[in-house]
Amino acid sequence: xxxxxxxxxxYGELRAVDEVSFEIRQGECIGLLGLNGAGKTTLLRIxxxxxxxxxxxIKVDGADVTRESExxxxxxxxxxxxxxxxGEMTVGKFLEFAAxxxxxxxxxxxxxxxxAARRCRVDEVIDQRIETLSYGYKKRVGIAQAVVxxxxxxxxxxxxxxxxxxxxxxxxxxxxxxxxxxxxxLSSHILTEISQTCDRILVMQKGKVVAKGxxxxxxxxxxxGKRVSVRVRGKKDQVEDALKGVEGIKSxxxxxxxxxxxxxxxxxxxxxxxISRVLVQAGLDLIEIGRPEGELESVFLRxxxxxxxxx
Amino acid sequence: xxxxxxxxxxxxxxxxRSPLGFVVAALVLAIAGLFFNLRALGGGEKYxxxxxxxxxxxxxxxxxxxxxxxxxxxxxxERQNGTIALLLTSPVKxxxxxxxxxxxALGFMALLTLVTIYMPMLVMVHGKISWGHVFAGxxxxxxxxxxxxAIGTFGSSLARSQIVAxxxxxxxxxxxxxxxxxxxxxxAPLDDxxxxxxxxxxxxxxxxxxKVHLRDIVYYLSVTVFFLxxxxxxxxxxxxx
Numbered sequence: 001x002x003x004x005x006x007x008x009x010x011y012g013e014l015r016a017v018d019e020v021s022f023e024i025r026q027g028e029c030i031g032l033l034g035l036n037g038a039g040k041t042t043l044l045r046i047x048x049x050x051x052x053x054x055x056x057x058i059k060v061d062g063a064d065v066t067r068e069s070e071x072x073x074x075x076x077x078x079x080x081x082x083x084x085x086x087g088e089m090t091v092g093k094f095l096e097f098a099a100x101x102x103x104x105x106x107x108x109x110x111x112x113x114x115x116a117a118r119r120c121r122v123d124e125v126i127d128q129r130i131e132t133l134s135y136g137y138k139k140r141v142g143i144a145q146a147v148v149x150x151x152x153x154x155x156x157x158x159x160x161x162x163x164x165x166x167x168x169x170x171x172x173x174x175x176x177x178x179x180x181x182x183x184x185x186l187s188s189h190i191l192t193e194i195s196q197t198c199d200r201i202l203v204m205q206k207g208k209v210v211a212k213g214x215x216x217x218x219x220x221x222x223x224x225g226k227r228v229s230v231r232v233r234g235k236k237d238q239v240e241d242a243l244k245g246v247e248g249i250k251s252x253x254x255x256x257x258x259x260x261x262x263x264x265x266x267x268x269x270x271x272x273x274x275i276s277r278v279l280v281q282a283g284l285d286l287i288e289i290g291r292p293e294g295e296l297e298s299v300f301l302r303x304x305x306x307x308x309x310x311x
Numbered sequence: 312x313x314x315x316x317x318x319x320x321x322x323x324x325x326x327x328r329s330p331l332g333f334v335v336a337a338l339v340l341a342i343a344g345l346f347f348n349l350r351a352l353g354g355g356e357k358y359x360x361x362x363x364x365x366x367x368x369x370x371x372x373x374x375x376x377x378x379x380x381x382x383x384x385x386x387x388x389e390r391q392n393g394t395i396a397l398l399l400t401s402p403v404k405x406x407x408x409x410x411x412x413x414x415x416a417l418g419f420m421a422l423l424t425l426v427t428i429y430m431p432m433l434v435m436v437h438g439k440i441s442w443g444h445v446f447a448g449x450x451x452x453x454x455x456x457x458x459x460x461a462i463g464t465f466g467s468s469l470a471r472s473q474i475v476a477x478x479x480x481x482x483x484x485x486x487x488x489x490x491x492x493x494x495x496x497x498x499a500p501l502d503d504x505x506x507x508x509x510x511x512x513x514x515x516x517x518x519x520x521x522k523v524h525l526r527d528i529v530y531y532l533s534v535t536v537f538f539l540x541x542x543x544x545x546x547x548x549x550x551x552x
Contacts, residue, residue, distance in 0.1 A: 048400045052550045073402040084397035086321070088328050100317055101401045145397065 001026040001153060001183045002047065007056035009042050009207075016042040018207035019056070026152070029179045031194030032187040033300065034204035040187040041081065043204070044157050047185065048078040060153055074103065077151040077182070081158040083142025087131030091122055091141055094130060095148050102149035112148050120144040120174060136167035143174060147182065154178060156186040160193055172197055191300040203300070216270075226270050229292040230263040233285035239263055242282035246274045264292060314403045315411040322415025326381060335380050336423050339373045346373075347430045359438035360521065366430055367448035367519040371511065374424060374452050375459045379484055381419055382463025383477040385412040386546065390471050399550070406543045413464050413539055420456040424449060444521030451518020454531035458510055459484055461538035468545035484510065487534075510534065 002024040009017040017039045024030050032040040045051040046058060049069045057064055063071040086094055095113040104112050117123040120140045125133060130141060139159065146154055159175060160168045175197050178184055188194050194201055195215045203211040203218070211218055216226075232239060236254050239261045243252055252265045265275065272289055279286050326332040346369040351362045386409075389395040398408050431445050466480030467473075487510035494506030506513055507530070514527040 048396075050396060050399055050550065070402050070404070073400055076400060078396065078400040080393060080396045082393045084392075084394040086325065086394060088325060089321075097317065097321055098397065098401075101314065101398070101403060103402055 001028070002058065002060055002185070004058040005056055007043070007046065007058055008054045009039075009046060009051065010054045015207050017046070017053070020204075020207070020209050021056075022202055022209060022212060024183060024185065026183055027180060028200060029175075029184040029198045030186070031198035031201045032185065032204060033189070033191060033194045033201050034187075035189055038189075038204040039207040040189075040204055041157055042207075044078075044155050044185065044187055047153075048076055048155050049073050050078075075151055076153045076155055077146030077149065079139075079142045079146045079154075079156045079159060081161055083138050084145070085130045085138060085141060088129065090127050090129055091117065091133075091144075092126040094141065095144055098145040099148045102151075104149050112150070116144040116148040119147065119177060121170070136163055136170065139163060139167070139171065140174065143178075147178065150181070152183060154182040154184045156184065158188055159186055160188060160190065168193070226267050227292050228265045228267065228272055228275060228289065230265060230275060230279070230289045231260055231287040232263075232279055233260050233287060234283075236261050238282060238284060239279070242278045242284065243275070245278050246271055249275075260287065314401075314407045315414065318398070318403070318408060318411025319414035319418065322385070322412050323418040326384075326416065326419045329384075331380065331384065332419065335377050336426075339377050339423055340426060343370055343373055343427050343430065346370075347433075351430075359434050359440050360444060362434050362438070363431055363440060363444050363448060363521070364519045367452060368515075370424065370427060370448075370452055371455055371515055371519070374420065374456045375484055375488070375511070377423065378416075378420060378456050378459035379463050379466075379477060379480045381416050382413075382460045382480060383467055383473045385416060385464050386467040386542070387470050387473045387476040388467075391473065399546075405546045406539075409464060409468070409539055409543045409546060413460060413535075413542075416460050416464070417453075417457055420460065421453060424452050424456065441521060447518050447521045447523050450523060451515055451527075454518075454528060455511070455515055458487075458531045458534040458538075461535040461542070462487065465538040465542040465545065468542040488512075 002022075004020055004022050007017055007020045008015065020039075020043065032043065034040050042051065046053050046065060047060065049065050049072055052066055057066070059065070060072045061075050063075070065072050086097075089097065092113060095116055096109055099109045099112050099116075100106070114123070117126050120143050122137060122140050122144055125137060130138065133141065139162075143156070143159070146156070156175070160171050163171055172193070175184065175186065184198075186194075186197065200212065200214055201218060202209050230239075236256050239254060240252075243249060243263070243265065246267075248269055248271055249265055249267045252263050255262050265271070276286055276289050347366055350369055351365040386395070389398065399405075428445075428449075431440055431448075434440050462483045463476075463480040466483060467476040469479055470476040487508070490505045490509035491512035494502045494504075494509065497505055514530045517524050517527055
């Protein structure tokens with residue numbers, strides 16, 4: 001769907017995107033992750049034909065964004081960080097305008113507008129003027145304008161920025177609902193958001209893609225193994241004896257407090273099922289099992305060079 | 312063409328609903344009425360044609376100022392509000408965006424100038440007017456509005472801020488109007504060139520007198536096309552920055 005090859009974008013002396021290459025398959029949901037100023041927005045703006053690259057190429061469904069810009073623009077729906085809305089229009093009229101601007105035939109416009117409004121849950125405010133809506137609704141109208149012409153590629157720049165926790169959950173559901181029908185590329189500097197929404201992650205730092213893969217691949221690459229945190233009611237030696245029976249465990253660290261034992265286990269593969277089984281069979285009460293707290297954040301910080309020992 | 316009309320219609324409706332549209336329309340109509348009463352009708356007995364000529368001359372000044380004010384928002388406001396992204400990521404060519412916005416603003420100016428028609432009609436109470444003269448006067452004002460709006464559209468494409476856009480446009484329009492002064496002080500053949508480049512003097516005078524010359528129409532259309540082309544190039548250039 002998207003093939004980027006040694007893409008470069010300079011703003012005068014500043015190199016915002018630095019020889020970036022990647023491939024995104026049709027139907028994938030890809031997250032661009034990076035701190036502010038990492039080059040995510042510039043990359044998305046190049047993809048959506050708002051900026052021309054200084055060198056290199058990027059193709060969307062076979063069409064080059066520089067030479068065949070109009071063909072690319074027919075295939076995309078774009079939501080910038082600040083939704084591009086005309087406040088004086090009603091939601092319905094605005095979506096109608098956006099659909100017709102994107103070449104939807106006049107006879108289909110009504111149906112497309114209703115469909116986009118329903119999917120983005122703005123149908124209850126369809127006759128309301130946009131300037132009177134809350135920010136969460138405005139973001140949803142922004143997504144509705146991006147999907148109203150049913151583009152194969154959806155580009156969302158920081159879709160959750162500025163939303164409150166309830167609106168973030170709504171937005172996450174909304175983006176989940178868009179997967180499959182559209183290839184989705186979204187950016188965020190919030191790791192948990194990307195990891196919960198996307199199939200794959202491209203991590204950007206200072207204009208470069210410093211890592212790509214699934215969340216598991218990224219954390220496995222850095223942690224040199226799967227990390228599992230376990231808390232059981234029992235004694236340290238009981239836990240140690242039980243863990244010895246699980247194959248593929250590389251190491252563990254145990255700490256005992258108030259009658260419970262906390263174990264941080266590193267294994268070659270995901271051994272959570274086996275670990276929980278042996279602990280229960282050993283007569284220990286399993287209180288919790290999962291990823292260690294803050295692991296995702298530490299992976300992110302190490303990848304972007306912000307954490308201790310980062311590159 | 313469909314996209315051009317779509318953008319033009321939205322622009323026209325947005326201008327009609329905006330506070331700027333109301334304020335500009337109110338000021339133009341109030342000042343035009345005042346000038347008509349004081350300058351065109353006042354000062355003793357006059358021929359109806361002279362009253363009309365004075366009215367169209369006064370209206371032309373207001374048309375230029377109103378065009379600058381109306382056009383300042385065309386592209387600068389879109390950029391300021393981020394809505395330019397909606398237009399630039401749609402499969403619409405840059406010149407269609409510029410033309411659509413220009414036509415929307417021209418539609419507003421056409422409505423605004425046509426509302427003043429009651430003033431020439433008042434002349435009919437005590438005098439006799441030529442409808443040809445009225446047509447020529449309004450055509451001249453519309454062509455002048457077209458030229459000034461095109462310059463304003465270009466000014467709006469240069470700046471992110473509407474305030475900067477209005478100053479740039481006002482400077483350009485003033486410079487184009489003042490060309491006739493350069494024409495008076497320059498030596499031949501530059502005097503003719505400057506005089507003929509002037510936005511108002513040589514090319515507008517025939518219209519206010521009820522005369523329509525093809526050369527004047529061609530001049531105003533050329534100014535319009537030139538500045539709209541320049542605005543389109545500016546919009547395209549933004550993608551390279």
